[in-house]
Amino acid sequence: MQQMQHIDPKGSFLKNLVLSVLLLGMSSLLIPAVLKQIDDRKFVDQQRFQAELSRQDKIIDEQAEVLDNLAAAFWDYEGYASDVLYSRDERFGREDWHQRAVDAYYLQSGPLLVRMRAEISTLLRLAPRPTYESFLRLYEEEVLALDSCLLELMKIEAASSGDPQSSGCVASEGKFYGVSWDTLMTYVLEQDLADQADRELESLAEDFGLHHASD
DSSP states (O other): OOOOOOOOHHHHHHHHHHHHHHHHHHHHHHHHHHHHHHHHHHHHHHHHHHHHHHHHHHHHHHHHHHHHHHHHHHHHHHHHHHHHHHTTOGGGOOTTHHHHHHHHHHHHHHHHHHHHHHHHHHHHHHSOHHHHHHHHHIIIIIIHHHHHHHHHHHHHHHHOSSOGGGOOOSSOOSTTTTOOHHHHHHHHHTTHHHHHHHHHHHHHHHHHTOOOOOO
């Protein structure tokens, strides 16, 4: 007759108890470690997210600043150039106005043009390449051409004892080659430069996402 295998219920219980204690001990060590890894990853992800938000905020601030600076530089320059042209009209009847306008232009136009060009250079980093090139064309073909012609006409006017109206920009190159004071006056009165600057600034604001459509 086959002998039945003796099973010790008490021994099996002890074994299970020991295994349970061991598993609980391992869990008490592993779970905090896993939770710490999860917390560490969450912290790193949060730090990266905050850094990206900070970077985006910085870029937006820089874009708004360059937009404001470019607008200010264009309007300041046009103000000095317009003052030189308007002051030649005798109908306004302000004594010595033209000379004061010429003196102010000589003093202020150079630094303004340098500032304008420097702001345009920042568009290489902050704006699409076509936008930078469009602003550069405006600067070179309109602003610098106007400046060159104005400087030539003012020099001729200061040296001439005859009728300055007969003088033209013959030494200057570009858009205003050969034009007279009257032609430049018409250019300013018709707001050609102002309209072009407005279009470029509006396009830049759209590129930056800073443009608000009108109601």
